[in-house]
Amino acid sequence: MVSIGRILHVHKKTFVAAFSIGCLLLFGGCTPTTPFSPDLTDTTPPELTEVLVELQSGNPPSTLGDFGLIGADANQSGIASGVVIRLVVVARDPESGITGIRAIGVNDAPANRLNLTWKCALEPNPEITGLFDGMDLFTGLPTPSAATVSWSVDVVADPIAAITGPQNMTNLCVASATGAGPWDISGYVRVIATNGAGLTTTSGSFLYDYANVGNPQ
Secondary structure, eight states: OOOHHHHHHHHHHHHHHHHHHHHHHHHSSSOOOOOOOOOTTOOSOOEEEEEEEEEEETTTTEEEEEEEOSSOOEEEEEEOTTOEEEEEEEEEOTTTOEEEEEEOOTTSTTTOOOSEEEEEEOSSOTTSBOOOEEEOSSOSOOOOSSOBSEEEEEEEEOHHHHHHSTTOTTSOOOOOTTSOEEEEEEEEEOEEEEETTSOEEEOOOEEEEEOOSSOOO
8 A cells, every 4th residue: 555645755756857847948947047238348349240231122022132231332223213222230249239220321420411312303393403302211220228249120211202202291302294203312321330338330331323203304
């Protein structure tokens, strides 16, 4: 006859074994993870492990061309309306972490230049053209709430829609069948990553221009 005490002892051992196995499977041995603690004395800049520009069209989008911007520049001319620019960036810094990735634009020395500019053939007289106008694309990229070892962004911008769309009431350049609309459209994409120590790394530049939408007479 098996005693109740022996049964309880066996069940206790079984429970402990089962808990140990479950702990290993579910929690990696139940060892608490250590939160990332940035080293603010870091003297090395962050690393850009990927900076990719893709030209895409259609839905679902198909890629018409792609350009890597780590240590290199690239350019593309005569881009058709309806082609959008996808920007993929990955930055890493295991010492002080990444605090942000942003697109360079008008507030960045030494150029202090908007990253998208155009002229506008005006409605209803497209022979009347405005001076150069512009805006910064890829503003407000997602940022981490705290420094993190690695951070990435994957965003899409449509330069023509940004110029002609109703969301751009301050720089609106309406396109029409009479020949009105933006022309001499050009821009650049260049990004900068910042680490927890305030050091930065900048990518190469993608220089581009779009085919005229307007037709100045």
